[in-house]
Amino acid sequence: MISEEIHLITSSLPDGVRLVAVSKYHPSEAIREAFAAGQRLFGESHAQELQRKHQELADLATPSAEATSPLQWHFIGHLQTNKVKYIAPYVSLIHSVDSPRLLAEVDKQAQKAGRVVSCLLQLHVAQEETKFGFTPDEARAYLESGEWQALQHIQLAGVMAMATNTSDTSRIRRDFHSARLFFEEAQRTFFPPIGPDHSSPFSELSMGMSDDWHIAVDEGSTLIRIGTRIFGERQY
Numbered sequence: 001m002i003s004e005e006i007h008l009i010t011s012s013l014p015d016g017v018r019l020v021a022v023s024k025y026h027p028s029e030a031i032r033e034a035f036a037a038g039q040r041l042f043g044e045s046h047a048q049e050l051q052r053k054h055q056e057l058a059d060l061a062t063p064s065a066e067a068t069s070p071l072q073w074h075f076i077g078h079l080q081t082n083k084v085k086y087i088a089p090y091v092s093l094i095h096s097v098d099s100p101r102l103l104a105e106v107d108k109q110a111q112k113a114g115r116v117v118s119c120l121l122q123l124h125v126a127q128e129e130t131k132f133g134f135t136p137d138e139a140r141a142y143l144e145s146g147e148w149q150a151l152q153h154i155q156l157a158g159v160m161a162m163a164t165n166t167s168d169t170s171r172i173r174r175d176f177h178s179a180r181l182f183f184e185e186a187q188r189t190f191f192p193p194i195g196p197d198h199s200s201p202f203s204e205l206s207m208g209m210s211d212d213w214h215i216a217v218d219e220g221s222t223l224i225r226i227g228t229r230i231f232g233e234r235q236y
Helices: 003-010 029-037 049-056 081-087 100-113 134-145 169-190 213-218
Strands: 018-022 041-044 072-075 092-099 117-123 155-160 203-208 223-226
Touching: 003 018, 003 029, 018 029, 029 049, 041 049, 049 072, 049 081, 081 100, 092 100, 092 155, 100 117, 100 155, 117 134, 117 213, 155 169, 169 203, 169 213, 203 223, 213 223
Parallel strands: 018 041, 018 223, 041 072, 072 092, 092 117, 117 155, 155 203
Antiparallel strands: none
């Protein structure tokens, strides 16, 4: 049952780690059930599917007497530049920014929507060519260039990474550890603590899915992305 799985997962998470329920390919009714169980962060990977669900579930995105904390949409899949316009007006966090060009387009569309959109740099640490993202060297060079500082309608909020698709847990741990080392380096070098609480705006490390999230949490993940365990096999 959706509510039971959510409670099982969230009750086992340490402080500072949040669950993103990956709801792609599942109907809005399943998202409503998860929302009723207390889940607030939902991950989608197709812009037009997200647009449809955003419209169908608009009532959950507004604070109410029953739910003072509204639903938040996270985009977690490969995002094409021509699809950014569909999600920029309402998405809470884009996990999968994999190029300077995409980041510039998010900034452009966020400006049109009158918003600042939080984004994670997708880091390619897996031993697979099929995965998207900056290599650590590419991400480092981009941050050193300072180009991102001219973008007024995005907030670089951290890093997202996926491990190699393998049963070798030592390989998975090395991938996550590599992402964590880059995250900590970037935070220290480019996003020092600010404000009275001395927190960094670069604070999210999105790592871990249904089969490897325990390792990701060990390696410092702050956001885990779980779908099948919660919702079952995809429905469409």
